[in-house]
Amino acid sequence: MDREGNLVERIARAFRSGGPKKHAKDGAALHLGIGDDAAIISPGKNDWVLSCDAFLEGVHFLAKTHPPDSVGYKSLVRATSDLAAMGARPRYFLLTLAIPANRTGAWLDEFLNGMARAARCLKIVLAGGDTTKGSVVSTSITVVGEIGSGHAVTRSGARPGDLIYVSGTLGRAQLGLELLLHRKIKASGLRSGRARRSDRALQDLLRPHLYPQIQLALGTWLAKRRMASAMMDISDGLSTDLARLGSASGVGARILAELVPRVAIPAELSKLAGGLKLDPLQMALHGGEDYELLFTVSPRNVKSLRTAPGFSQLKAIGEVTGGQSIVLIGPRGTQGTLEPQGWDPFRHQQ
Amino acid sequence: MDREGNLVERIARAFRSGGPKKHAKDGAALHLGIGDDAAIISPGKNDWVLSCDAFLEGVHFLAKTHPPDSVGYKSLVRATSDLAAMGARPRYFLLTLAIPANRTGAWLDEFLNGMARAARCLKIVLAGGDTTKGSVVSTSITVVGEIGSGHAVTRSGARPGDLIYVSGTLGRAQLGLELLLHRKIKASGLRSGRARRSDRALQDLLRPHLYPQIQLALGTWLAKRRMASAMMDISDGLSTDLARLGSASGVGARILAELVPRVAIPAELSKLAGGLKLDPLQMALHGGEDYELLFTVSPRNVKSLRTAPGFSQLKAIGEVTGGQSIVLIGPRGTQGTLEPQGWDPFRHQQ
Numbered sequence: 001m002d003r004e005g006n007l008v009e010r011i012a013r014a015f016r017s018g019g020p021k022k023h024a025k026d027g028a029a030l031h032l033g034i035g036d037d038a039a040i041i042s043p044g045k046n047d048w049v050l051s052c053d054a055f056l057e058g059v060h061f062l063a064k065t066h067p068p069d070s071v072g073y074k075s076l077v078r079a080t081s082d083l084a085a086m087g088a089r090p091r092y093f094l095l096t097l098a099i100p101a102n103r104t105g106a107w108l109d110e111f112l113n114g115m116a117r118a119a120r121c122l123k124i125v126l127a128g129g130d131t132t133k134g135s136v137v138s139t140s141i142t143v144v145g146e147i148g149s150g151h152a153v154t155r156s157g158a159r160p161g162d163l164i165y166v167s168g169t170l171g172r173a174q175l176g177l178e179l180l181l182h183r184k185i186k187a188s189g190l191r192s193g194r195a196r197r198s199d200r201a202l203q204d205l206l207r208p209h210l211y212p213q214i215q216l217a218l219g220t221w222l223a224k225r226r227m228a229s230a231m232m233d234i235s236d237g238l239s240t241d242l243a244r245l246g247s248a249s250g251v252g253a254r255i256l257a258e259l260v261p262r263v264a265i266p267a268e269l270s271k272l273a274g275g276l277k278l279d280p281l282q283m284a285l286h287g288g289e290d291y292e293l294l295f296t297v298s299p300r301n302v303k304s305l306r307t308a309p310g311f312s313q314l315k316a317i318g319e320v321t322g323g324q325s326i327v328l329i330g331p332r333g334t335q336g337t338l339e340p341q342g343w344d345p346f347r348h349q350q
Numbered sequence: 351m352d353r354e355g356n357l358v359e360r361i362a363r364a365f366r367s368g369g370p371k372k373h374a375k376d377g378a379a380l381h382l383g384i385g386d387d388a389a390i391i392s393p394g395k396n397d398w399v400l401s402c403d404a405f406l407e408g409v410h411f412l413a414k415t416h417p418p419d420s421v422g423y424k425s426l427v428r429a430t431s432d433l434a435a436m437g438a439r440p441r442y443f444l445l446t447l448a449i450p451a452n453r454t455g456a457w458l459d460e461f462l463n464g465m466a467r468a469a470r471c472l473k474i475v476l477a478g479g480d481t482t483k484g485s486v487v488s489t490s491i492t493v494v495g496e497i498g499s500g501h502a503v504t505r506s507g508a509r510p511g512d513l514i515y516v517s518g519t520l521g522r523a524q525l526g527l528e529l530l531l532h533r534k535i536k537a538s539g540l541r542s543g544r545a546r547r548s549d550r551a552l553q554d555l556l557r558p559h560l561y562p563q564i565q566l567a568l569g570t571w572l573a574k575r576r577m578a579s580a581m582m583d584i585s586d587g588l589s590t591d592l593a594r595l596g597s598a599s600g601v602g603a604r605i606l607a608e609l610v611p612r613v614a615i616p617a618e619l620s621k622l623a624g625g626l627k628l629d630p631l632q633m634a635l636h637g638g639e640d641y642e643l644l645f646t647v648s649p650r651n652v653k654s655l656r657t658a659p660g661f662s663q664l665k666a667i668g669e670v671t672g673g674q675s676i677v678l679i680g681p682r683g684t685q686g687t688l689e690p691q692g693w694d695p696f697r698h699q700q
Contacts, residue, residue: 004586004694005594035598037435037582038401038495040502043393051388052444052492054480059448085387094402096446096490098409130404130490133695140446140480140490142402145388152390232387236354244355248385344354345483 007104007131008035011095014112015119015126030092030127039127041092041144049088049145049152053079057136059345065180068107069114070210071137076118078235079141081214081291085233086152087223088145090124090216095141098134111137122216151223153295158230158249160322162296165305167215168313169261170238171280174287176209179269182276201266208290215293217309222295227304231295237286237342241294242326249296252323255338257330259317260284285328288343296320357454357481358385361445364462365469365476380442380477389477391442396496399438403429403493407486409695415530418457419464420560421487426468428585429491431564431641435583436502437573438495440474440566445491448484461487472566501573503645508580508599510672512646515655517565518663519611520588521630524637526559529619532626551616558640565643567659572645577654581645587636587692591644592676599646602673605688607680609667610634635678638693646670 012035029042055075057063080090095115099108119126124143179202214233222228230249234241238260246253262284297305305311321327328338362385379392405425407413430440445465449458469476474493508514529552564583572578580599584591588610596603612634647655655661671677678688 036504036506037432038399038438038493038502040436040497041398041400042499043396043398046393048391048393048398049388050391050442050444050492050494051478052446052480052490054446054448054482054490056448056482056484058485059483082387086390088388092400094400094492096402096404098404098406098488128401130402131695132404132406133409134406134488135408136485138448138484138488140402140404142400142444142492143388144400147390149392152388154386156386345481 004131010108011097011112011126011129011131014116030125039092039094041127044146045149046146047149047152049083049086049147050142051079051082052140052142053082054138054140056138063137067210068110069117072111072114072116073118073211075139075141076115076122076124077212077214078289078291079143080122080124080216081233081235083143083145084214084216084219085231085293086145086147086154087219087228087231088147088152089220090122090143090145092125092127092144093119093141094127095129096139097129097131098136098138099131100135100137101133103137147223151226153223153228153231155230155232155245155248158245158251158296158320159298160251160320162229162298162320163302163316164242164253164255164318164320165295165297165314165316166234166238166261167218167293167295167310168290169263170234170285170290170292171263171283171287172208173212173289173291174209174283175263175265175278176206177289178276178278179205180209201268205266205269212289212291214291215310219293221309225304227297227301227308228295229298231293234290234292234294235288236344237288237340238294239285239326239338240340240342240344242338243340245294245296246324246326249320252321252325252327253318254321254327254329255318257281257328259315261315285338286341354481360458361447361462361476361479361481364466380475389442389444391477391494394496395499397499397502399433399436399495399497399502401429401432401493402490403432404488404490406488413487417560418460419467422461422464423468423561425489425491426465426472426474427562427564428639428641429493430472430474430566431583431585433493433495434564434566434569435581435643436495436497436504437569437578437581438497438502439570440472440493440495442477442494443469443474443491444477445479446489447479447481448488449481450485450487451483453487497573501576503573503578503581505580505582505595505598508595508601508646508670509648510601510670512579512648512670513652513666514592514603514605514668514670515645515647515664515666516584516588516611517568517643517645517660518640519613520584520635520640520642521613521633521637522558523562523639523641524559524633525613525615525628526556527639528626528628529555530559551618555616555619562639562641564641565660569643571659572643575654577647577651577658578645579648581643584640584642584644585638586694587638587690588644589635589676589688590690590692590694592688593690595644595646596674596676599670602671603668603676604671605668605676605678607631607678609665611665635688636691
């Protein structure tokens with residue numbers, strides 16, 4: 001067998017345990033998965049939701065910093081978050097993987113383990129892909145989800161007067177990234193006399209960055225009940241993504257800084273992180289990769305949110321306006337435009 | 351607007367003229383294309399065929415050698431060839447594009463022009479994608495095709511006694527690549543006194559490598575009539591791809607070298623290409639990227655092939671056997687195993 005063929009075999013094996021599951025009535029069925037020219041799927045009556053997402057070494061992750069199983073896990077979770085953002089149920093994915101020859105051994109095994117774990121959690125099945133050599137590791141993942149016809153929630157339905165919600169604390173992934181990149185913390189956190197306790201605490205803080213959770217249950221719940229007028233996931237930071245939602249809907253927004261749920265920096269971390277500037281509000285406004293949902297709700301639907309999955313974590317942070325700009329109201333009533341300052345691959349330099 | 355948003359706008363504009371077309375009865379309909387979290391498609395009664403394909407600078411093309419519009423054109427054609435190989439009609443595609451910031455100007459425009467031209471030829475509509483910065487240009491394209499339920503032709507249906515066909519001359523893309531990489535030819539072909547004539551002749555020889563054609567009409571014809579027992583496209587070379595088809599079907603094959611359609615090297619080229627070793631049979635057996643179809647036909651169906659699109663180009667090159675190996679019968683009856691020596695990204699070094 002040729003070497004590329006071998007690689008395809010290994011990938012197929014890594015995901016075999018997750019094989020096609022029974023599917024809901026009206027759901028699609030996978031007839032042919034990896035190994036042929038293409039996958040074949042018989043659709044049911046539902047709408048299909050398709051999205052793709054790239055995850056590149058040197059841009060989205062660093063080879064020496066990020067564990068391979070996190071790279072595998074996160075690349076699939078990130079892509080699937082776009083399905084949550086439409087309210088769709090994940091069904092299938094296709095994986096394009098470019099990888100240097102010297103990482104097709106243990107590195108690849110750990111990467112595939114991480115991705116297979118994510119696939120099990122998300123109940124999404126590998127349906128096909130393409131592998132090739134690359135100078136660095138890069139993945140592009142296409143996800144296919146299903147949703148009742150006409151139920152998908154776009155970015156463009158927000159109306160003035162709607163309340164703006166986020167599904168949980170923002171800035172946690174940014175905090176995790178800062179910690180991971182901060183050598184002093186890594187060294188002291190992992191090697192100090194109180195290694196076990198601080199190690200666990202540190203791992204907890206790193207997790208949102210390395211192994212993010214996404215809001216699938218909430219997304220499908222909101223879509224099924226037509227509860228959200230517009231929805232997206234916060235992948236590039238609230239300031240950037242809210243501007244996109246506003247632009248797509250042709251509306252503006254007023255956000256109250258006080259209401260934006262942000263991380264509390266643990267006291268012991270403040271000591272360790274002596275050199276780090278950690279501003280919880282700034283991380284919440286501009287930090288990327290939280291994958292929380294950002295959605296708008298008509299005032300008449302607000303009461304019904306009480307039975308939503310994870311209701312206690314939902315926070316109203318402001319309201320949709322008829323203007324064009326995103327206005328941030330500060331703690332003392334100060335008012336300013338919230339400029340998009342989240343992640344933009346063409347602005348940031350590594 | 352953020353810079354990534356700008357890029358998405360430009361991509362959307364490049365493909366706008368091709369916008370969603372009226373679709374056949376029972377066909378799928380695109381409700382929402384680029385710009386939101388994901389594309390939404392209402393499926394019809396047909397089966398769906400999905401595949402993805404990576405195209406990387408330094409692995410599949412060279413920045414200084416390949417014109418950007420060829421990179422755009424070929425990356426989409428390559429991906430769509432997997433749909434032809436199943437007999438499916440192309441419908442939608444998603445584009446992941448990683449690109450260095452310094453190529454987001456004229457280079458990107460030409461790239462998008464080439465890709466938009468391919469999309470018009472193939473009648474395939476851009477439904478979504480992802481853009482990011484990368485150290486080199488890389489694309490991953492996911493294609494979605496439709497086919498009558500149960501009609502897709504896999505690699506696994508070949509049976510002993512079936513005849514093995516290829517849809518046209520093999521080795522043309524390899525010849526084009528050799529010429530493109532051979533500086534002497536480039537210089538003399540483009541600058542000699544007889545520039546116009548030799549230039550045109552050279553362009554004709556380069557075209558199969560730079561702007562490949564794929565066999566969509568033949569593929570759908572064969573699938574619709576259940577005329578092929580197994581089918582795939584020859585992307586990595588006959589020797590490699592026939593081994594894959596044999597392995598998927600659990601069969602072997604006997605190929606007659608005399609019957610393999612190969613390029614005739616023009617006399618004037620032989621002079622120019624003094625330093626080049628150009629063996630038409632070797633290029634036909636192992637050269638990649640021809641995107642001709644390789645398919646097997648039960649003897650009882652052979653007569654019916656006469657009305658196939660491009661029938662005059664179809665060539666029977668051997669037969670399926672009950673063995674496991676691929677045997678090549680040479681011009682004087684010599685017999686040997688045809689080892690897979692086509693393109694394998696993990697063997698070849700640039």
